[in-house]
Amino acid sequence: MIDAALLDAPCPCGRTDAKARPLAYARCCGALHQRFAATGRWDAPDAETLMRSRYSAFTLELLDYLRATWHPDTRPATLEANEPGLKWLGLQVKARAQQDAEHATVEFVARSKLGGRAFRLHETSRFVRVDGQWHYLDGDLR
Template identity: 45%
Template sequence: MSRRTQRPARPAAPTSCPCGLSAAYAECCGRFHSGAAAAPTAEALMRSRFSAFAVQDGPYLLRTWHPDTRPASIDFDPGMRWTRLEILDTADGSAFHATGTVTFRAHYTHGPETGSMHEQSRFSRVDGAWVYVDAV
């Protein structure tokens, strides 16, 4: 998940949600991406950010990045395809918390190669909205 400048053209929005839940993209992460709703938990934000990488929605990624750690821009690798998300663990991050962590494995293909990235992400609330802080 690269942090460079945004690529101008994005892939078409998928029918099913890339985050792995059974809902259609428009009813799942698509509503967060469009701004129609805000992610209610740290896990929902993690899923929506994975989906944003999958559909190359740089503005959403920047909007949901903590101001203290947010990069100036995002550049997507044209050969990278994020294919599947596994949520391995969550700690806090509910409507009753100010912070939370989500441990996940994100699967990808890059050209002919397949792989995965394992990370524990930290989230916090800024003005009531969940934002990604960093990885530990």
């Protein structure tokens, strides 16, 4: 369940509008999360949007959404909630590429902090479209 107060807050993924103002969660990743909760579909228009929505889902611990958007061939059997005290600090999309209509990559850096220590997750993720839905396939860490 998504907290109603979160809907007007800036989206955790950091996406901005044409004037560089943060998009509200409800107008960004929240729209995909709510669609999934209501219909079981997320309908991300492209791999970057799916990747951003997955980052936001990690920050909000939306484990059902994360599992559903993970490609069935590489999806883990279970997902764990964030480690207690973990704080997600931000997302930077470094590059995106569309290989063809069904395959894309997104390079990103996600920053977090745990126990006073900062961490960076730098990954180039691969995405595949299955039955019209983008799915996270796997990624290469740097």
